[in-house]
Amino acid sequence: MAPPTDPTPRTHQAIARPIIRSEQPGDVPAIRALHEAAFGGTVEPGIVDALRGTPDWIEGGSLVAIDPDGMLVGHVLLSRGILTTGDTTTRPIWMLGPIGVLPDRQRRGTGAALMHAAIDLATERAEPVICLVGHADYYPRFGFQPARAMGIEPPDPGWSNEHWMALRLPAWTPDLRGTARYAPAFGV
Numbered sequence: 001m002a003p004p005t006d007p008t009p010r011t012h013q014a015i016a017r018p019i020i021r022s023e024q025p026g027d028v029p030a031i032r033a034l035h036e037a038a039f040g041g042t043v044e045p046g047i048v049d050a051l052r053g054t055p056d057w058i059e060g061g062s063l064v065a066i067d068p069d070g071m072l073v074g075h076v077l078l079s080r081g082i083l084t085t086g087d088t089t090t091r092p093i094w095m096l097g098p099i100g101v102l103p104d105r106q107r108r109g110t111g112a113a114l115m116h117a118a119i120d121l122a123t124e125r126a127e128p129v130i131c132l133v134g135h136a137d138y139y140p141r142f143g144f145q146p147a148r149a150m151g152i153e154p155p156d157p158g159w160s161n162e163h164w165m166a167l168r169l170p171a172w173t174p175d176l177r178g179t180a181r182y183a184p185a186f187g188v
């Protein structure tokens with residue numbers, strides 16, 4: 001017997017996912033323009049530019065999202081920070097931010113793709129923790145939790161518990177307690 005035919009053939013629209021890759025030299029102007037558009041100012045793009053070429057810049061830690069049409073639509077930066085764990089002891093840690101997606105390309109999963117790529121990179125490099133300050137409603141979906149509850153104080157004591165967050169990675173150890181600092185380029 002012939003299989004029944006479907007009277008309403010369905011069309012399947014492929015969801016085009018952006019490619020996530022490391023920043024290349026030619027991406028610099030587009031990254032700057034993207035953050036200007038995403039944040040509506042020059043502070044965040046200025047931070048990325050100020051960090052580039054410093055020891056706080058992580059090789060491969062500046063990730064861009066490229067749409068199938070070749071357009072750079074998102075960017076996230078990982079940078080080196082310091083956790084002061086005692087009077088004279090410090091541990092290097094990674095900080096996440098800024099992250100931005102072009103306003104007319106938001107809510108399509110690009111931010112999530114960048115976040116997952118950043119977390120994967122930190123995990124691959126056996127980093128113990130990533131810290132960030134940001135929207136309390138966005139980052140918990142990636143596992144970030146209030147950092148003070150983990151014993152990690154923010155650079156600015158005025159930052160609220162809900163906005164100052166951290167993600168423990170597999171290499172995390174319980175002695176990672178103290179006060180975190182961003183690279184000088186952040187100005188905090």
Ligand SMILES: CC(C)(COP(=O)(O)OP(=O)(O)OC[C@H]1O[C@@H](n2cnc3c(N)ncnc32)[C@H](O)[C@@H]1OP(=O)(O)O)[C@@H](O)C(=O)NCCC(=O)NCCS
Pocket residue numbers: 038039099100101102105106107108109110111112113133134135136137138
């Ligand atoms: C935050 C940002 C990077 C997310 O990028 P995106 O590609 O839109 O993110 P995704 O598509 O992966 O996720 C969309 C989800 O994030 C939520 N979201 C986006 N911005 C948010 C915000 N400021 N606060 C809380 N949730 C936010 C959306 O509501 C949406 O939620 P839903 O899945 O429940 O509908 C993007 O909105 C952006 O560039 N914003 C401007 C710059 C900025 O604020 N950067 C972060 C600073 S902490």
